[in-house]
Amino acid sequence: MSTDDAQSEDTHIDIADGVDHQVAMVMDLNKCIGCQTCTVACKTLWTEGGGRDYMYWNNVETKPGDGYPKDWEDSGGGWQSDEHSEREPGEIPAKERYGGDWEFNHSEIMYDGSDEPLRPQNVDPEWGPNWDEDEGAGEYPNSYYFYLPRICNHCTHPSCVEACPRQALYKREEDGIVLVDQERCRGYRYCVEGCPYKKVYYNAAKKKSEKCIFCYPRIEGEGPDDEVHATACAEECPPQLRLVGYLDDEDGPIYKLVEEYEVALPLHPEFETVPNVYYIPPYAPPQHSEDGESIQGVDRIPREYLEELFGDRVNQALDTIERHRDRTRRGEDSELMEILQDKNPAQQYRLEVFDDD
Amino acid sequence: MTEGCERTAPDRSWVGVAALVVLAVVGAAVLPTLSSARPANEVPVGDVGANATDPTAESWTAVPSVELALASAPSGLPEASNVSVREAQVRTATNGSHVFVRVSWPDATADRNASGLREFADAVAVQLPENESARPPIAMGGTSNRVNVWYWSGTGTTEELLAGGAGTTTSFERSAVDAQAVHEDGEWHVAFTREAEMAGNRTDLSGEQDVDVAVAVWNGSYDERAGRKSVSEWKYLAMGPGPQGPPYETILWTVAGLAILFATVVTIEGVRRTRGEAA
Numbered sequence: 088m089s090t091d092d093a094q095s096e097d098t099h100i101d102i103a104d105g106v107d108h109q110v111a112m113v114m115d116l117n118k119c120i121g122c123q124t125c126t127v128a129c130k131t132l133w134t135e136g137g138g139r140d141y142m143y144w145n146n147v148e149t150k151p152g153d154g155y156p157k158d159w160e161d162s163g164g165g166w167q168s169d170e171h172s173e174r175e176p177g178e179i180p181a182k183e184r185y186g187g188d189w190e191f192n193h194s195e196i197m198y199d200g201s202d203e204p205l206r207p208q209n210v211d212p213e214w215g216p217n218w219d220e221d222e223g224a225g226e227y228p229n230s231y232y233f234y235l236p237r238i239c240n241h242c243t244h245p246s247c248v249e250a251c252p253r254q255a256l257y258k259r260e261e262d263g264i265v266l267v268d269q270e271r272c273r274g275y276r277y278c279v280e281g282c283p284y285k286k287v288y289y290n291a292a293k294k295k296s297e298k299c300i301f302c303y304p305r306i307e308g309e310g311p312d313d314e315v316h317a318t319a320c321a322e323e324c325p326p327q328l329r330l331v332g333y334l335d336d337e338d339g340p341i342y343k344l345v346e347e348y349e350v351a352l353p354l355h356p357e358f359e360t361v362p363n364v365y366y367i368p369p370y371a372p373p374q375h376s377e378d379g380e381s382i383q384g385v386d387r388i389p390r391e392y393l394e395e396l397f398g399d400r401v402n403q404a405l406d407t408i409e410r411h412r413d414r415t416r417r418g419e420d421s422e423l424m425e426i427l428q429d430k431n432p433a434q435q436y437r438l439e440v441f442d443d444d
Numbered sequence: 445m446t447e448g449c450e451r452t453a454p455d456r457s458w459v460g461v462a463a464l465v466v467l468a469v470v471g472a473a474v475l476p477t478l479s480s481a482r483p484a485n486e487v488p489v490g491d492v493g494a495n496a497t498d499p500t501a502e503s504w505t506a507v508p509s510v511e512l513a514l515a516s517a518p519s520g521l522p523e524a525s526n527v528s529v530r531e532a533q534v535r536t537a538t539n540g541s542h543v544f545v546r547v548s549w550p551d552a553t554a555d556r557n558a559s560g561l562r563e564f565a566d567a568v569a570v571q572l573p574e575n576e577s578a579r580p581p582i583a584m585g586g587t588s589n590r591v592n593v594w595y596w597s598g599t600g601t602t603e604e605l606l607a608g609g610a611g612t613t614t615s616f617e618r619s620a621v622d623a624q625a626v627h628e629d630g631e632w633h634v635a636f637t638r639e640a641e642m643a644g645n646r647t648d649l650s651g652e653q654d655v656d657v658a659v660a661v662w663n664g665s666y667d668e669r670a671g672r673k674s675v676s677e678w679k680y681l682a683m684g685p686g687p688q689g690p691p692y693e694t695i696l697w698t699v700a701g702l703a704i705l706f707a708t709v710v711t712i713e714g715v716r717r718t719r720g721e722a723a
């Protein structure tokens with residue numbers, strides 16, 4: 088333990104019953120540039136065509152914003168309390184809330200010399216995923232926005248699993264990945280209703296539900312090169328903001344960020360599914376006055392908004408980060424800053440630590 | 445025969461005889477029909493000619509229909525008790541080699557698609573015990589007492605399923621059941637057809653015995669699917685050669701009718717003779 092902020096005495100790892108290890112991911116929201124490379128990597132690998140056109144197992148939305156599917160945060164699902172006995176009713180979003188695929192006049196402009204502006208043809212779109220791209224909130228010069236990449240959280244208490252009357256969804260024993268058994272699924276979509284993150288999708292062509300598989304063939308080394316790989320969304324990310332490993336790998340950075348420093352937080356903990364995807368909350372510069380002076384002590388991103396997303400613990404997390412930034416500014420050591428700055432790339436994807444189990 | 449007898453008495457006695465004979469004859473004709481005021485849980489099995497695979501086939505009109513009351517199935521699913529169909533008509537028939545079960549129920553919209561994210565298709569299921577002589581738990585059977593389910597969905601698929609409790613339905617690799625459906629005047633009519641005699645995991649319907657039957661219906665546009673459905677109680681298909689079976693019934697009632705008629709005539713004749721002698 089290198090610093091006083093690490094609270095090893097208090098840590099406990101909440102892993103689902105009957106699960107040996109739990110895969111986990113930490114995403115540092117301070118590094119996301121909204122390039123959607125992760126989205127495209129996932130889409131080309133898993134969800135191209137065949138009833139999957141509208142699905143983004145990985146999506147990146149702008150916050151504040153309506154997200155994808157639109158207003159998913161108000162779509163219900165999850166649990167009523169941390170006792171995980173009563174579920175919260177949820178809804179199946181309408182197709183429009185996942186956005187449309189519009190035809191653009193690319194070829195006219197690129198090849199036929201048209202000087203028309205590039206725009207969707209024959210439709211007058213009113214909304215789509217990332218419609219609110221970069222719109223943000225707040226008043227100039229103190230406006231703000233940030234990106235929020237989202238995948239299935241492979242929750243410790245997955246309400247999608249509980250919602251299915253056929254036990255078609257299950258949490259894999261070896262690593263807690265949540266999967267849909269395609270043989271058992273009969274397309275009832277109770278899982279779609281039941282997931283508060285709306286990360287289960289109905290494939291209308293196959294009449295089955297589908298979702299993020301945490302790239303399990305990659306982490307098992309079942310790809311063409313027989314090598315273990317992190318998830319495609321993580322490996323393809325230009326700023327490499329994702330850590331991939333196991334929550335219960337106590338020597339890994341994920342455990343340290345989540346359990347020791349408590350600076351990596353689940354999104355919407357009030358849904359009570361106990362996600363295993365964690366976020367380093369965005370740490371924006373302070374507000375500026377009209378003449379460009381920093382107004383110390385006034386957050387650019389209102390804490391209330393961050394509390395809405397990450398719960399009350401976001402305050403403590405941001406304070407901890409602040410303290411460690413000060414520490415490094417003073418030239419002192421900070422393990423936390425080293426992890427967040429990715430000073431040890433070998434630690435970023437620790438997927439073979441339990442191979443000898 | 446009557447001439448020379450007392451004036452009023454013979455007249456009266458002949459009116460009486462005529463009335464009793466009429467009563468006896470009418471009785472013999474009516475009583476068998478009264479007998480088909482069946483036991484409440486019976487679904488009679490009619491006889492159809494060649495086949496009745498088409499739910500609109502003329503042959504169905506001759507098959508007696510039974511109305512089944514439907515109620516929501518007990519289920520932990522959201523909105524499980526919120527179902528829309530309250531009754532279904534069932535007709536069952538056989539032509540010797542095949543058994544036909546036709547289910548009709550009111551549904552204003554024919555939901556034939558599940559290709560929208562929020563779209564569900566209408567559906568109907570006929571549930572039979574895997575083992576004809578043991579009544580399984582009504583909700584999809586039990587682990588040691590499974591059910592055969594004939595399932596038709598508005599998407600056009602017909603499936604034959606085996607289940608041993610809620611959430612355990614498994615498709616037979618190849619369905620032995622066919623179904624045809626029409627939606628007419630706000631009503632679905634779905635006729636299932638299966639070979640009567642079958643063994644293994646499939647309910648034998650060859651007429652060796654009565655067989656339990658239950659029905660479930662889903663209204664797709666009401667978001668009904670899985671355990672959110674309207675179901676009947678267990679009924680039974682009267683296919684066995686029991687005392688209530690059609691041949692026995694007819695013979696018994698004919699004999700009874702004739703006996704009544706005979707007894708009436710003998711009594712009247714006796715009365716008349718006694719009176720005649722007295723006169």
Ligand code: SF4
Pocket residue numbers: 238239240241242245246247248265281282283284285286287298360
């Ligand atoms: S995020 Fe949703 S789909 Fe993924 S495990 Fe949690 S409840 Fe299930």
Ligand code: SF4
Pocket residue numbers: 118119120121122123124125126147234236320323324325326327328
């Ligand atoms: S690839 Fe990385 S930086 Fe780009 S959108 Fe995805 S998470 Fe953000």
